[in-house]
Amino acid sequence: MGSILRLLAAALLFTLPAGAAAAAPATPTVEAHVGGLTLAPDGPEKITMMWLRATDATLSEHSFTMTVDFTDIAGFAEFNMGLVVSSEFNTIGSLAGSPAESPGPCQRTDTTFTCAWDETIYRPDTISAFGLLMAEPKDGAVAGAEGKVAITTRIDGGEATTTESTVRVGVAVDVAAAEDLEVSTVAGEAANTSPAVRNAGSADVNGVVMYVASDARLLLDTSYSNCRYGDGRMACVFDDVVPAGGGRVLDQPLRLRPPADSVPGSQAQVVVQWMTKTEWEDFAPGLPEDFLDVPGVDPPLTLTEAAGAQADPESDIEPENDTGTITLTVTGTDAPDFAAIGAQVTSDPSGSATIQVGARNVGPGTLYPDLYPNNQVHTQVVLPSNVEVRSADDRCEQNGETFVCYATETMEPGYGDTFDFALQVQAGPGRAGQAAVADTLTGQAGAEAADSANNLADIVVTRADGGGSGGGLPVTGSQAAGTAAVGLAMIAIGLIAVRRHRRPVCAHAVRGTGPGRHRKGTAR
Numbered sequence: 001m002g003s004i005l006r007l008l009a010a011a012l013l014f015t016l017p018a019g020a021a022a023a024a025p026a027t028p029t030v031e032a033h034v035g036g037l038t039l040a041p042d043g044p045e046k047i048t049m050m051w052l053r054a055t056d057a058t059l060s061e062h063s064f065t066m067t068v069d070f071t072d073i074a075g076f077a078e079f080n081m082g083l084v085v086s087s088e089f090n091t092i093g094s095l096a097g098s099p100a101e102s103p104g105p106c107q108r109t110d111t112t113f114t115c116a117w118d119e120t121i122y123r124p125d126t127i128s129a130f131g132l133l134m135a136e137p138k139d140g141a142v143a144g145a146e147g148k149v150a151i152t153t154r155i156d157g158g159e160a161t162t163t164e165s166t167v168r169v170g171v172a173v174d175v176a177a178a179e180d181l182e183v184s185t186v187a188g189e190a191a192n193t194s195p196a197v198r199n200a201g202s203a204d205v206n207g208v209v210m211y212v213a214s215d216a217r218l219l220l221d222t223s224y225s226n227c228r229y230g231d232g233r234m235a236c237v238f239d240d241v242v243p244a245g246g247g248r249v250l251d252q253p254l255r256l257r258p259p260a261d262s263v264p265g266s267q268a269q270v271v272v273q274w275m276t277k278t279e280w281e282d283f284a285p286g287l288p289e290d291f292l293d294v295p296g297v298d299p300p301l302t303l304t305e306a307a308g309a310q311a312d313p314e315s316d317i318e319p320e321n322d323t324g325t326i327t328l329t330v331t332g333t334d335a336p337d338f339a340a341i342g343a344q345v346t347s348d349p350s351g352s353a354t355i356q357v358g359a360r361n362v363g364p365g366t367l368y369p370d371l372y373p374n375n376q377v378h379t380q381v382v383l384p385s386n387v388e389v390r391s392a393d394d395r396c397e398q399n400g401e402t403f404v405c406y407a408t409e410t411m412e413p414g415y416g417d418t419f420d421f422a423l424q425v426q427a428g429p430g431r432a433g434q435a436a437v438a439d440t441l442t443g444q445a446g447a448e449a450a451d452s453a454n455n456l457a458d459i460v461v462t463r464a465d466g467g468g469s470g471g472g473l474p475v476t477g478s479q480a481a482g483t484a485a486v487g488l489a490m491i492a493i494g495l496i497a498v499r500r501h502r503r504p505v506c507a508h509a510v511r512g513t514g515p516g517r518h519r520k521g522t523a524r
Contacts, residue, residue, distance in 0.1 A: 207277025264332030342457025363413030386430030
């Protein structure tokens with residue numbers, strides 16, 4: 001369950017949903033919503049989610065308190081928790097049981113955590129905190145042990161609300177994803193894929209759940225009655241018995257379709273997570289209501305075997321092997337063409353200057369960096385020799401004299417994405433700088449674009465008082481050849497930087513609207 005928690009926690013931290021507005025003023029309350037935990041004897045740590053919702057609270061700052069009492073499970077499990085307050089994650093203590101030494105919203109005393117914090121509420125009935133509960137079986141813990149973790153919450157010293165999380169020890173099993181899958185299709189056409197699960201343990205698994213995390217633009221709509229759906233997410237419950245050493249595969253394929261204007265060579269990954277039915281029953285109550293809020297209504301999605309009978313609770317003892325990926329590659333013969341965006345500016349009288357350099361999508365196809373990681377076209381920037389960098393765009397990484405900058409904006413043909421550099425121009429002449437892009441997506445060989453001359457663009461910065469040329473003179477002869485060689489070397493370096501195609505898109509960068517970030521609708 002560790003990997004699915006990381007996926008879901010990341011999603012929730014950026015999209016904490018709001019509930020319906022209160023009908024009338026009332027006494028505010030805050031309630032914890034939490035999942036359970038099923039451990040295995042001598043098994044690994046397990047994690048479940050918790051979130052707090054304040055109801056009927058005014059849109060202002062409030063004081064929250066919470067106690068988490070795990071006395072009931074202390075005999076068979078180590079316990080710990082983490083809490084997100086004001087977008088900061090705080091881990092309290094350690095599973096070894098030592099109290100937290102660093103300051104934070106919670107303090108531990110014996111088998112109780114006591115937490116207090118202030119939080120401003122901006123929307124009615126919003127989620128006001130998000131947390132994780134973590135438990136690990138102690139030596140000697142046996143199947144059948146069970147207890148409760150009591151979570152008591154208050155807002156502004158008002159009425160207390162208590163919620164319980166069940167922690168138990170079950171039968172050890174090992175649910176594993178069968179294998180990673182690779183599929184390809186042309187833009188706009190569907191590709192079929194069939195995720196599978198295997199039982200890598202020595203005990204039968206009585207019921208499994210498949211959780212799919214995709215981008216809503218890829219996952220084709222279905223409505224299976226044994227599945228629930230969210231934005232690009234689906235979770236399907238199967239009652240099938242998967243025998244030890246056996247495996248099961250979907251009877252109906254999972255269908256993925258890339259946008260019709262995707263650039264050939266674009267790649268996206270869909271994550272498929274398998275878990276036991278018991279673990280899902282533990283975990284699901286800790287999800288916000290609208291995370292998987294749409295039930296399916298059509299005939300159920302099925303595996304190859306009939307449903308089995310009920311059995312003892314089960315816990316996966318190898319949670320790291322239960323995740324598989326489906327890599328979708330967009331095929332096609334049209335090579336992309338990217339153009340470098342350079343700059344030619346003059347500083348202000350103090351020598352300060354700001355430049356915007358980057359990449360432009362000539363076409364064909366649209367770049368979707370938030371959908372396809374390898375659509376984060378990178379621009380390699382070498383600045384003029386007569387400038388000092390005061391600040392660089394936060395999407396750029398410096399490697400010696402070169403900055404490597406990753407595009408994060410959706411770019412239709414004709415549109416670009418630029419990166420801001422604040423510079424201090426020095427006196428005296430200097431060589432010109434250069435921006436360079438490659439005509440292939442990272443990790444893809446691709447065909448050579450018809451126009452490679454536009455892969456390089458000069459960066460020229462001149463000091464207003466004439467004290468420095470900033471490379472402003474025409475670049476000719478051997479100097480021009482040397483500059484071109486630098487540019488070609490930069491492109492070659494970019495082509496072999498395959499590791500970059502998995503660089504995640506930062507949420508703040510994707511959503512940014514700062515100067516020079518040319519969105520769809522701003523042609524360059």
